[in-house]
Amino acid sequence: MRNIIGFAAGLIFGLGLIVSGMANPAKVLNFLDILGPWDPSLAFVMGGASVTAFIGYRLVWRRGTPVMGTQFDLPASGTIDAPLLTGAAIFGVGWGLGGFCPGPAWASLAIGSTGILVFLPAMLIGIVLADFGKSSPLFAKKGA
8 A cells, every 4th residue: 555655646746747847857957047048937846845845744743653654764864964965966966967856857758858868877877876885895984
């Protein structure tokens, strides 16, 4: 049942990305290009999502446990450190250069975006390499 609910939530999210235009890399790039043909509509999509998430989290956290689980899966640390900032910067640069982030990338498969045929395989390779990097001695934390 949990997988069915997860699939339904992902489907609704993906449809929302398509309807809002977030799966269109040109729309994203036009939002980021403040000196060119700037398109502010993405700010309204992000603002609406932020308000919805804020309200949703407040309602969900009133419960003792999740509906489909035994405990909430929250980050162990709230620290803003160099790895977090580096990852955010890499994500932002990738989003700006490619016009996709992971959610809209998957949703773009449904609308047949040609750029997705390059971006999605590169993203999946990056995920595998990042997972490999976690187990590499080069990336091991000092003192661990």
